[in-house]
Each structure stands twice: as C-alpha cells, then as structure tokens.
Amino acid sequence: MAAPAAKQDGFHDCRDAWARTLEELAADNPDIVAVVNDSVGSSKLGGFQKKFPDRLVNVGIAEQTMVGVGAGLANGGKIPFVSAASCFLTGRALEQVKADIAYARFNVKLVGQSSGVAYGELGPTHHSIEDFAWLRPLDAITVIAPADAWETAEAVKWAAAHDGPVYLRLSRMPVPDLDIANRVFRPGKAEVVREGQDVTLIASGTTVHLAARAANALQAEGVSARVLNMATLNPLDEAALSAAASETGAIVTVEEANIRGGLGGAVAEFTAGHLPVPVERVGFPGFVVTGSVDWLFEHYGISETGIASAARRAIARKRP
Template sequence: MTADVVPETTQTYDCRQAFADELIALATEDERIVAVCNDSVGSSNLVRFRELFPDRLINVGIAEQDLVGVGAGLALGGFVPFVSAAGPFLTGRATEQIKTDAAYNGLPVVLCGQSPGLAYGELGPTHHSIEDLSWMRAIADLAVAVPADPEQTRAAVRWAAAHDGPTYLRIPRFKVPSITPRDAPFEPGRSLQLTSGGDVTVMAVGTMVSRALAAAETLRAEGVGVRVLNMTFVEPLDVEAVLRAARETRGIVTVEEATTTGGLGAAVAGIVAQKHPVPMRILGVHREFAPTGSAAFLLEYFGLTADGIVSAVRDLVADDRHGGAHEHG
C-alpha cells in the first residue's frame, strides 16, 4: 500500500474538522473556552468558531512567542485557551514560552499543532513539523498526544480541556480512516491494542496507525502475527504495554511521522534497553531534511507506508530467526 494511505473503497475523514467541531461543542458548553491563533484562522479551521464566538477568538498575528504568552495569560485569568498554529511554527518559534510560561507554571494551555509531520509537502523543511515530538517530549510536565483519527481527535480535545496542566496535541492535516473502537478510553499513559499477534509488535502514532493496521493484514497472510498498538500519548508513555510487548513478542517496530531522534521510537527504545532488551526497528525521518515533494511522495521516500512497515517487520523476523545482530532503525 502506498503513501496515499488506504484503498479507494475505504472512507477517510478530516481530523481538523473533528477538532473544530469538538472545540465549538465545548465552547457552547463552557464560556471559559477560548481560541488563540497566529493569523491562522483558516488553516486552523477556526472560521466557524470565530463566527459563533467572535469575542472568544484572539488573533495575535504572526507572532508565535506572543501566541503562547497570551495563552498562558488567559489560563492565569481562568480561561481554557486552545492555542492553535501550524506545528513547525508553534513548537519551533515558541519552545521557550511553551516550557517557561505554560509547562513550568503548570497552566491548562492546550497547544494545537496543526498540519504536523510532512503534511505541508512541497513547502519544504521550513514547514515540516517532524522535530516537534522530540522537542515537546523533552519538556517536563507537558502531555504530548497524537490522535490517530477523528474519533480520537474529538476525545483528545475534550480530554485536554479538562486536563489540569498543559497539553500538546498533534492535529493531522490529511484524511485518515476511522480506526478507533467505539467507546475506547482516552487516557494519558494508556495505549490501545488494535490487533493481537505473538510475533512482532508495531507501535504507531497518528497517521501511521492506519498504515500499521494495513501492514498487519498483509503480514497475517504470510503467517506473521502482528500486535498493533496505537500509543496515542508519546508522553506519558504506556510503559506497561511496552514491557508486555518486549516480553511477549520477538521484537518491536515503532513508526512515527517525525524524526527518530527523540520521539516515540526513542522513548520506547529507552524503556526496552533498560528493562527488557529486544530487537527493534525505528521508522521515521532519520535526522535529515526532506527533499522537495508532495506529502505522499515524502511518506513513500521515508518508508512511512504500510509497505515500509511490512519490510521492517520482515527484516526484524528474519534477523531474529538467523540470530543476527540487531540494530535500532
């Protein structure tokens, strides 16, 4: 399966619309809900929110450090601010404010990284948000959640609004299929097991979860049982699920639409190396700037497809069978 994600017969959905709809529903229920953006009303899907609540949307212009500072100030004033901007600019330009103003003070600021990963495609590395998971995961007391579909996006928005502390949410740009079971829990430090399998565990987040499921289906036909975990929270991570996978399967493959230097793969590897070493493959962008191309091309280029996951699992299984050396990545 290529980077265009799913067969044409599979219906896909826009997580950004789910984000906007849930935010409006929350704001209707709770007057404390406000939105703050950086001249990104359209790209953050806040046009309808602005129409319904014109006095509860603050547009600070292209000034991301002010963006987070204003959000922190609103939180101190008793509001619940959803601070929304394109992922690379929110996290890259305002890391200090996220750390000092929001996280250090433990404020309920919801940081919404729109169109993360490689979603901006041809706009190049300046607009790719692949470092955000590494940067945000490094900040103490900041929850980092990566919903995989519209159902989880709605749950993430509602959870973050009630969370007594700062949150970073990744809101995918391109459409994905619905893969979350009905009434599935959305809790920090809790993953969702979507398939069972005793050979290899694939741990994925965000847009990669549906690809992991497609890969598992292909591998099942080859007699390889794959346990797919939607990790959802990169921080706090589901440590128990990681250790179960290390004990119960032959190895772990992680896959994220992000750099591998500090995100999901690095988090899992740190646990595995210290507690229960097993073979691993870490899929993502390996500390490089992407070439110019569409999002679909770039996902294919970096092996962030169902076929790429299949290859990584096959490689891990073959290496394990032959007793070869195991390398992360």
C-alpha cells in the same frame, strides 16, 4: 500506499473533528477561548470565530506572543486552546512553551496543526517532524497524536477537562477511522488495534492505519503482528511496552516524525534500559527532501510495504 494527501471516501480530516468539538465544548463552557497566529482558516476556527467573536484572539504572525497570551489567559482562569501550524508553534515559540507553560504548569492546550510533512512541497521549513523530540523532555506537558477523527474529538474533550498543559498534534492529511469495537479514550494508555505474538508494531497519529494494513499483509505470510496505537507519547505507556517486548520479542515503531527523539527514540530508550529486544524504527531520519506527502511517505518507507519489511528485519534479529 502512503497516507493520502487528498481526501478519499472513508477518510476524514481530523481538523474537522477538532473544530466541531471545540465549538460544542465552548457552547457549554464560557471559559474556553482560542488563540491563533493569523491561522483562523488553517486551524478551521472560522465557525468558532463567528459563534464566539469575543473569545478568539488573533495575535497575527507572532507565535511567541501567541503562547504568552495563552499563558496569561490561563493564569486568569480561562482555558485557552492555542492553535497554529505545529512547525511554528513548537519551533519558533519553544522557549515560551518551555518557560511560560511547561515550567509554570499553566493550563494551556497547544494545538499543533498540519504536523509532520503535511505541507509536502513547502519543504523542511514547514515540516514539523522534530516536535516530539522537543516536547517529550518537558514532562509537564501531555503529548497526544490522535490516530483518527474519533480519537481527535475525544482528545479535545479530555484536554478541555484536564487541569494542565497539553499538546495535541493534528494533521491536515485525511485518515480512515480505525476499526476497533467499544473504544475508550485513555490518555497515557496504548490502544490495542489487533493482537499478535511474533512482533509488535507501535504507531502514532497518521501512521496507525498503515501499521494495521502491514499487519494484515504479514498475517498472509503467517506472521502474527500485534498493533498498538501509542497516541500518547508523554507519558509513555511503559506497561504496554513491557508486554510487547516480553511477549513478542521484537518491536517496530512507526511515526510521521523524526525517529531521533520521537516515538522510535522513546521506545528504544525504554527497551534498552528495561527489556532489550530488536527495535526497528520507521520514520524520518532527519531533514527530508522536498516532495509530495505521498512521495515522502513512500520514499522513507512509511507505508504498508515499508512497515512489513521492518517487521521482518526485527523478527530476524530476535534471539533464538
């Protein structure tokens, strides 16, 4: 079963955690401001606007201007959270993200809403599956894709305190909270969801709980699968990748993004240059056909069954 397009019991919209946390932080820090592109509703910032009407700037449908305004506010000592649909924030305003924020290393927090294929039937114009590939080369920007509501809240807190540009990739698709005891948010460090010795499943964002479910299915077959939540794609946790390659000998990456340049590309780059092992990449191969979120996930193998199949392929390719 794919990630649900509609909210189910036990599933939470990470945007609720983002909005609630930003309001709490803004109440204590008058320097926190929000900048949007006529996206107050989709960014869930209606409450923020009511509480802090003078600290929300709506530039209208002008994403390049939006990013430039964010850079100017940061240059003036504010802490701007620039929020918009990730397909437009990272696509239409990429030049401004590169020149105004990454190159200048301004303290701007980019918040890409409704990432991946969350817009479903609206199709490739509204899908945001290339954002990892576009932003990873901009090494000044910390790129984070939270896996659940708890991690979203912690990432927003960290971003507000961090001095430097950040990209938070949030989805509108509800996801369950990960069942991990004593969690600590550490940007740049992979989170161990479960241990394993035969293969490592490395996932990010909305796909982490699917990787955990695939690991449970594999366990029933006698396959021990390690699961890592690689929430931070830039910088990548190379120590965790080295351990995965050397200790399990096979890797599967899972992402709601294009495997070319995304998490799969990043992991393949690292292993090819350091510890060559079989790597199977689960994600989108390029532009995808139009369909519902559930159908797209299932069609492209971003599911418990698809991930388990990729794990079997990776194990079969392991050197004797």
